[in-house]
Amino acid sequence: MSPLSISDIDFQRAKSGPLSTAIAGYTSSDLFKSSGSRSNVEGKSLQHRLSVESRNFFGSTLKKSSNQVFRTKMISLGTGRPTSELYPWNSVTFHATSIDRQISSSSGTKNAIMLSESRTIVKRGGDYDIARGLNYSYAAGSPALLRFITEHIEIVHNPPYRNWATCLSCGSTSALEVALRIFCNRGDTILTESYTYPGVIEVANLLGVHTIGIEMDSLGLMPEYLERTLRTWDESRAPRPTVLYTIPSGQNPTGVTQSLQRKKAIYQVAEDYDLVIIEDDPYYFLCMDLGLDSVKNFTSAKRDDLVTASGYLASLPSSLLALDRSGRVVRLDSVSKILAPGLRAGWVTASDQIINKFIAYYEVSTVAVSGPTQLMLWDLLDATWGHLGFFSWLDQLSTRYRTRLRILLDACEQYFPKEVCKWAPPQNGMFLWTSLDLMKHPIILSGDHKEQNSSFINNQACGIEARILAKALEQGVQITMGSLFDTNKTPIAKVHFRMTFSAADESEIEVGVKKVANVVREEFAMETI
Amino acid sequence: MSPLSISDIDFQRAKSGPLSTAIAGYTSSDLFKSSGSRSNVEGKSLQHRLSVESRNFFGSTLKKSSNQVFRTKMISLGTGRPTSELYPWNSVTFHATSIDRQISSSSGTKNAIMLSESRTIVKRGGDYDIARGLNYSYAAGSPALLRFITEHIEIVHNPPYRNWATCLSCGSTSALEVALRIFCNRGDTILTESYTYPGVIEVANLLGVHTIGIEMDSLGLMPEYLERTLRTWDESRAPRPTVLYTIPSGQNPTGVTQSLQRKKAIYQVAEDYDLVIIEDDPYYFLCMDLGLDSVKNFTSAKRDDLVTASGYLASLPSSLLALDRSGRVVRLDSVSKILAPGLRAGWVTASDQIINKFIAYYEVSTVAVSGPTQLMLWDLLDATWGHLGFFSWLDQLSTRYRTRLRILLDACEQYFPKEVCKWAPPQNGMFLWTSLDLMKHPIILSGDHKEQNSSFINNQACGIEARILAKALEQGVQITMGSLFDTNKTPIAKVHFRMTFSAADESEIEVGVKKVANVVREEFAMETI
Incomplete structure (x- = not known):
């Protein structure tokens, strides 16, 4: 089947029915995936890759019992959730920056419009509101936001196995900490690029996990060195590494982006040695190819949104997630570099087994991503921009950074x-x-x-x-x-x-x-x- | 010296000078404490109570170098912080619920006013704005919000030792997870009430930490059983517990509030056995004493805000933090039950040594509390209500819950x-x-x-x-x-x-x-x- 495209979204949403309106009710990205994606082959189990801490941990019984969704309206004398009547806010208004939008009319002419981007979220009403947004939320995310993110992941990466899933994270640094707790025991070693984000070294240090850097060249991490490190590992001294942490696009600090061929070779080593790959990719959408500016300039050419978005999408590199037939990639996305870092939000995409572990960890720690952050993201991405507008934003943002x-x-x-x-x-x-x-x-x-x-x-x-x-x-x-x-x-x-x-x-x-x-x-x- | 009161705040702020405007700049509750508080005796070191994981962990070198505050304006080619120019929001408007406010005029007459509670946070300007609020934030909190919280802690609890400190948390469940990681190794045992919040059992379970429940009566946890458990502990089987987790007010699930005498007796056992006390107190401000309604009714009596707030403050129980001469209490506060749970925010108060550990953990995980949450809290608590208004809210909220x-x-x-x-x-x-x-x-x-x-x-x-x-x-x-x-x-x-x-x-x-x-x-x- 052909991959999900932006123009399929309305039809898919109509087919999947209304969103759950339960407070902190169970939801799952599985509800929002296309049937094409669900017909792929099953990914492999990573049970043998789980840490002592995470292997037998399944999250909060209290939360699981509170997050049940009932068919009929219930009188809740159960969970200690303060009624939204007594939240001290009636509404919140977000004034978004205008972005250039080009909408084709049915006659084929194009209208340049600057959408008024000011929207008010009311106490009660619509797909998402203050009453639900400021109440407890299910750890995977609010249904309205998780739907958008799941569609976005499928449009951009189309993971080639059946049981992938996505959940929100409190930013990629948080997701990275949880990922290492899920996969590593004290004394383990993880592999990274020879120069890498200090956050991974610091959290590994906290967890008593060693890091070894793999040589890089102008196309990124070198698979032959990765393979040699694993092949020549002396297991009598320490367990052979089972986790590779990599920043494939605009690597921090070197700025290098792995070529597609390079990614395929790295993935093959991961297959051969049964590695989990943590793909930390916050710079993915910031395209710095200076050649792009000569072939297209969105603001002057005034082309149609869909054309622009398609061109922008086509210019994006293939991710490791997009190559992941086995379900061994844990992809971390973040809004820090593309919207604003203070939102402290991102999303994780991996096999459902691993996403359930993330949800379990979040249930007993941060519980959920901040409600105001989720409302702000949903309001902008889904209610104001839609997928087309989001890609237009990313395209224009890249132009500004170029x-x-x-x-x-x-x-x-x-x-x-x-x-x-x-x-x-x-x-x-x-x-x-x-x-x-x-x-x-x-x-x-x-x-x-x-x-x-x-x-x-x-x-x-x-x-x-x-x-x-x-x-x-x-x-x-x-x-x-x-x-x-x-x-x-x-x-x-x-x-x-x-x-x-x-x-x-x-x-x-x-x-x-x-x-x-x-x-x-x-x-x-x-x-x- | 007499404890800090609401009417001292303006003078204290004027004396301590303007807030730092640096992005994610280092800040500390120490900047916002009264000189009276700083003249108390020093609390004890808890170094010997730290876990293997936390003992030698001091947070993120990268963050510490990025969070330096410079005297002169710097051109930043350093930290990868996206410029606020490219955040897709121009402003945010919060429409708060009106609360009854009574302000005395200088002539002694009282004016009943309903403040218009709609405020807009602009991109740049004032004590706190979008440009700083949506950028990276220092883990302890934004200066403008941390100042309010520090003053609030001192007004309500006035901790009786010098080196107490406060930092924001991503809610009390998150703070509890971090606290157990700071103090416990796998195989340790913590003490709790015999019936307690399942979240503590679940996070202890994740960390391989056992829980033992101490008997309770109608005044809460019974110190004689606490003492007996510690005195008769068989150290040949497992290390003697060093942490007591307690919910002193409106205990979950029993609803019991510890009397002052009970708290003093519990604290004495903690002193005798050198226990760390985790005081998890999310229900502290919800006064359910039905007798209160007969002696005062704010909305009908239309009394002055300051009188009401003082009466409300006087009705609050003494906390364990307020008895803590040694710096062994780690107090967890949360906005979940008093403002809204979806904010995912709270604050931790303990000795500076322990607060620095919390900051270190947050630096490599959640990084900071969500910016939209911090903006929303600051806007409501500091810019709209002030301390008086906050206590009026808590008083009125308690009345509604009664x-x-x-x-x-x-x-x-x-x-x-x-x-x-x-x-x-x-x-x-x-x-x-x-x-x-x-x-x-x-x-x-x-x-x-x-x-x-x-x-x-x-x-x-x-x-x-x-x-x-x-x-x-x-x-x-x-x-x-x-x-x-x-x-x-x-x-x-x-x-x-x-x-x-x-x-x-x-x-x-x-x-x-x-x-x-x-x-x-x-x-x-x-x-x-």
Whole structure:
């Protein structure tokens, strides 16, 4: 069957009937998947991959009994849920930013409209309201929001096995903590890229789990090194790793995006060694391919929403989830980089067995994603934008970030000493990773050949990194040093730093880069500009 | 020095200077405490009470470096924080429920006003805005909200040691999970009331921690049993418990509130045996003392806000935190029962050493409480109500719940067979706990004396409980069965059920109780009414 497309959604919703209106009632992404998706092959069990802690844990009996959905209206003298009558808010109004929308009329002409994006959520009424939104919620999410997210996952990734499921998370950092608790025991080792998000190293550290970084090149994590690490593992010293954590698009900190071929090769190693893959992909939707701007420019071309959204969708890389025939990928999505980080929300997609473990953990900890966050997300994504509008937003957001990337790259080109600094434009995300050639540094150059052993270079590298960071701060610019991301904490023979074009005002990026460049020039005894 | 009062707040704020406006900048409740509080004696270290997991864990290096506050404006090419320019919301408007406010004029006359409670939070401006509220936040909370909460804690509890601190939590269930991870190793045992919140049993179960219930009477947990359990503990079999979990006000499920004398005796045992006390107190502000309605009725008497708030404050029980000279109490507060549960927010108060552990755990998991939740809470509590208004709300909310309690009690009085059912009106909270006298049950009555051993009664009790629950559901009423709360999961010789007056429509409570009463009457072969 052909994959679910945006234009199928209305029909599918009509077929699946009205949403449950029960308070914190059980719901599941399974209710919102297409019949095509449900006819795929079954994924494999990951029971043997579960930690001691999670294996026999099934969540809250109290919550499961409270979340029953009854056919008839019940008088509740049961669960201690305060009546919505006594919530001190009558309504909430969200004023969304207008985005360009192009709707085709039936006659084929296109009308440019700016939708008024101000909507009020009332106490009682509609698919979702204050009375339900500010009450307890089922851990997987509110039905109205979970429906949208499930459809979104199927449209974008179309996981090729039957029993995939999605639930909300309190952001990807939270989902990552829960994922490691689900899969890892103290003393286990997980595999990551050689430079990675420090959050994974820190939560692994908390859990007594080791991390080993796998070599990368310009196409990302290298499957041959992954395979070699697993093949040559000495099981007499520690259990062989069973979890790979990877950031496939716009990798943090290197900005690298794995090619499709690379992803297929990584997935094959995971199949061969029965690995769980945690696919942490918050930068997926931020397309930084600068070539895109020359072939299309949404705001000037005024093309139809559906055409634009389809073009944008087609430009997205294939995810590991989209290749996952066995149900071994745990994909983490986040709204932090595409809507706003303060929402503290995201979603997890994996086999239903694993999603049920996530729900069990959330039942006894955060209980559910914040109601105001869920209301705000539903109001924007489902009630205001719809799938088309969401993709239009992501497309326009990418365009805006590409403008910022171009300013950063132009400034690097203009100010950085190319004989010392190397960088490559990212395909996704919000980071530019820069390497310094230490062999050009005056201390290294002036040293005796005898002195140029690795410990000498390492000591110098630490000092050089620290000085560049401190001097940049003195000049009023924050950058992030590469050693923070180094999984293996090996003696560094290289100095890197990461710059982002996401945070500063556009007008400040150039002057920031110039200051950093001059700090580097000074450090390398070069003329400043 | 005299404790902090509401009328001191303006002066204290003026003295402590403007709030930090840095994004996710470091903040601390210490900035917002009175100098009187800071001059108390130092609490004791709890280092020896920390778990293996938490002892050497200090949170996220990345976050700590990102959360630095600089004196001068910095150009950020550092942390990957999306610029607020690209958040898809321009503003949010909250329409709060009006509450009665009485403000004295300078001439001494009182004006009854209904404040218009509609406020808009703009993208940039004021103490707190969308740009900061929807960006990353420091784990302890946003400065504007944390300031209010710290003042609130000091006004209500005035902890009697110097180095107490407060941070936000993602609700008390989340805080409880983190607390057990901070203090417990697998195989440890914690002490609770003999009937308790199932959430604590469930999270303990996840962590491989055992729970032992301590006997209770009508004044709550009995200190002599607590002491005996600790004194007679066989350390050769398992480590002696170091954590007591207690719900001191309107206990879930029994509704019991500990007297001040009882609290002092419990605290003394904790001092003698060096226990950490987790004081989980979500029902603290819901005063169910029906005597209160005869001496004061806010809405009809139209008294001054300050007088009302002071009277309400004086009516609140002393907390364990208020007795805590040593810094061994970890107090969990929640907005679930007093504002709305969907906010998923609360706060934790304990010694700064322990609060720093909470912040460390939150840094690598949920990162912070949802921004929309924090904005909504700040807007209501600080910008709209202020401390006076918040206490007025709590007073009026308690009055509304007392009305519901009275309806429930009247219906119990009218319909329940008193020869079989026993209940006691709660002093706090939202629950009524009812015991059934099994010795009046026809099966027990008809049994041989020989058969009336504990295993026979136990089997019958299980069946009776299950039948009452099922038949009530058939009649369209949910109640919660007592065995769900039984910590020791001992064979039950008694049957209890818990009813709440918080969830159903007021008009349905009576008919609900009547139906339950008739189910009990049928079960006990009595005439229905």
